Amino acid sequence: MAYAVQDSHHWECDMTKLEMIRFWHALVVAPQPDGPHGPLALAATPHLFRKLLDTFISLRPSELFLQFNREYLPPFYGLLRAVLSWSGLTLTLTLALTLTLNP
Numbered sequence: 001m002a003y004a005v006q007d008s009h010h011w012e013c014d015m016t017k018l019e020m021i022r023f024w025h026a027l028v029v030a031p032q033p034d035g036p037h038g039p040l041a042l043a044a045t046p047h048l049f050r051k052l053l054d055t056f057i058s059l060r061p062s063e064l065f066l067q068f069n070r071e072y073l074p075p076f077y078g079l080l081r082a083v084l085s086w087s088g089l090t091l092t093l094t095l096a097l098t099l100t101l102n103p
Helices: 001-008 014-028 037-042 044-051 063-087 089-101
Strands: none
Touching: 001 014, 001 044, 014 037, 014 063, 037 044, 037 063, 044 063, 044 089, 063 089
């Protein structure tokens, strides 16, 4: 998954990662095709969902980082919300376990 590779660099204010999240969010909120190969179904696979939960987010208190997070976090959390509401209980449990094991 290209997003995981980009995120693995841990670059702060990564505009490429921002555009990838915006694009992926737009895909999952659009009408979905039937079957297991649509963008929402792919994002809901446990392996990819865990990669999303491990996303690097810089919390530096400078204006540059705050502005980046204002642009990045809404589509990021929108993507997570869409995946969780589509997948039902399966990924909700994955999220709960991730939060429990990595406080």
